[in-house]
Amino acid sequence: MLITSRFWLIFATLIMLAGCSSTSDRYRMSHDAYPSHPPNMATIENAHPHVEPLSRAGNQDYSVNGQRYRVWRGIKHYQQIGMASWYGLKFHGHRTSNGEIYDMYSMSAANKHLPLPSYVRVTNLANQKSVIVRVNDRGPFHSKRIIDLSYAAAYKLGMLASGTTKVEVTLIDPSAPKKVAIAPIDNKNSLSIVQTDNFYVQLLAFKDTATANQQQRLLKQKGYPTVVVQADNWQKLRLGPYSSRKLAEQAKTTMRQGQYKDAFIVTIEHTN
Incomplete structure (x- = not known):
């Protein structure tokens, strides 16, 4: 009984010290700093x-x-x-x-x-x-x-x-009414004013189109919905679209647990 009590006392002390150490990690740096190897x-x-x-x-x-x-x-x-x-x-x-x-x-x-x-x-x-x-x-x-x-x-x-x-x-104010784009959809000048929000998870961006397409094929083989969007000379590899932010958050978490550590959510307004 004495050995057991001493064991738990030592164990509790170690846990407490570990907790104090993790709490103080934030303050080990006396001054803020740049990251040494930031992403693109x-x-x-x-x-x-x-x-x-x-x-x-x-x-x-x-x-x-x-x-x-x-x-x-x-x-x-x-x-x-x-x-x-x-x-x-x-x-x-x-x-x-x-x-x-x-x-x-x-x-x-x-x-x-x-x-x-x-x-x-x-x-x-x-x-x-x-x-x-x-x-x-x-x-x-x-x-x-x-x-x-x-x-x-x-x-x-x-x-x-x-x-x-x-x-x-x-x-x-995100609750304020959004501007709705209006555009003709047929020769009779009918108008489309339907707008929806879709959520995507951006994984990586490439200068090389072939590399982006290769990554997209690998993800599609695993059953993930993917798109490659071109913007500012970059090929942006994204999962989606997802109909809700909750689904996008789940996908982002899964991707960050794998090789896509910097995955983040992108919201796109679509006009149909």
Whole structure:
């Protein structure tokens, strides 16, 4: 009985130490940093706004360093000009304020007040480059900054070297009516105004068409619905279309468990 008790005491101590170690991993880096071997950033697309429920975590008023912050609820319109910063390797792989895992290669951001998740358009006023990001984290807790961008978003805005830049942030309301394209469908000038959203999982992007087609054939042999989309001289290999984001999320998870570690979801509006 004594041996058993000592065993469980040692085991519990080891577990506690392991837990403390994993919690402190985030702070082993005294300063944030660039990734040493980033993927091809040219293939990363904007976040695609869509209606989704608020996260269970991160949507209550909170305090940081003695400062109280209020979460805006039911907000539909927001536009502000101020300073943006970015965060990268130090926080990569750790939980965001709404419980998701921070991926510095995703088009995401942190804001002190917006509901989680929210979608915003961020424009770099120095060069007029613009991105759409999904807000899923809290920060930056700096009095003169209004948004903290992922490494990918900062790359797209051309602000990695400067670290901060002046931006305009505009809230996107995914529930607002979408513009519907109207086009003739026959010689009698009948009109088509039916629009649907389809979800895809982007796996890889290639400059070489033959390589993209080869990968597509391999996936089709395994029963996956695939398409190759040409955009900006890139051949983008995608799974889909899927009729719901839930199905696309399941496919993305499966792909990330295999060789497609950077798979992400793309929402495409189709007009028929």
